[in-house]
Amino acid sequence: MELELEPLRLPSDTERPFVIAGPCSAETEEQVMETARLLAMKGCRMFRAGVWKPRTKPGGFEGNGEKALPWLVRVKQETGMLVATEVATPEHIELALKYGIDILWVGARTSANPFAMQAMADALKGVDIPVFVKNPVNPDLELWIGAMERINQAGIKRMAAVHRGFSSYDKKIYRNLPMWQIPIELHRRIPELPMICDPSHIGGRRELIAPLCQQALDLGFDGLLIESHCDPDKAWSDAKQQVTPDVLDYILSLLVVRSETNTTEGIAVLRKQIDEIDNQLMELLAKRMRVCREIGQYKKEHNMTVLQSARYSEILDKRGAQGSLCGMSPEFATNVFELIHGESVRQQMEIINK
């Protein structure tokens, strides 16, 4: 199914990137107003704050709930910024609409749950409001698209996808792995869907916000959703990943905005070269598969198993090391050979079972 979309019609639609900033959580009226005032002074036109906070474990601050919604209304009235908050249930939607919240977003734990998504979609029927859908915690593009389809089928046409990274056990660098190939594939499949990057949740650390924002822009993302707090170290949630409005302004001022369109001759010549190389790659792969099919025939005649683990490991090790020597990541080289081997095994299976 295709998404039926309309432009977001947000105040800074024409600028790239558009920025939505604000604290992880609306903690107190003073903290909300102080952060909003500072952000508005820096030119920010869209404010975010979590009112209902899904926490991994019980006992943490789970948000002020409805009590905090009038604070967002005040932000709107006093600064003119649009206000956005996360919703996870039909009741949240009902309350957010009652208070006139301008933008809703669905979090990563909710978008991973089709029942929750459907219940929210039902609550959004007949409403015209921009809805942003964060990727599900697990790296499942179909689940992400499915979550957006449910909202879209309810009649919401102003939508955007928010890339906030994917949960993993390994948290050495990132809090949530960026796995850029997933949003890249989403953009390839639905080019008209605006893409927003949430560097705060991907990085989990202030130092990573600037490089992640730049990476997102280099990949053509339309907007940024960034956590900013008037006093980040005292934040009640996600303190490490929040920056002051001043720091945020500095980060944004350093970003290099690149455009996807190109009109120069130079790139056309280089793309021609790429096309020729890709042709050669495909021909070489076809040649390799022909040899694999011959081996398949041999294996059939000599009653050998298709999978030859020792030889497979040897290939992965050798090509991984070669990849490094040629300036590629060893994982990339092994990934390529894993795929080639997979196809080779598939073709030999066909031969052996004929």
Ligand SMILES: O=C(O)C(=O)C[C@]1(C(=O)O)C=C[C@@H](O)C=C1
């Ligand atoms: O060497 C073989 O036995 C092959 O069939 C070739 C090949 C490969 O594609 O490189 C395919 C399957 C085996 O598991 C190992 C290697």
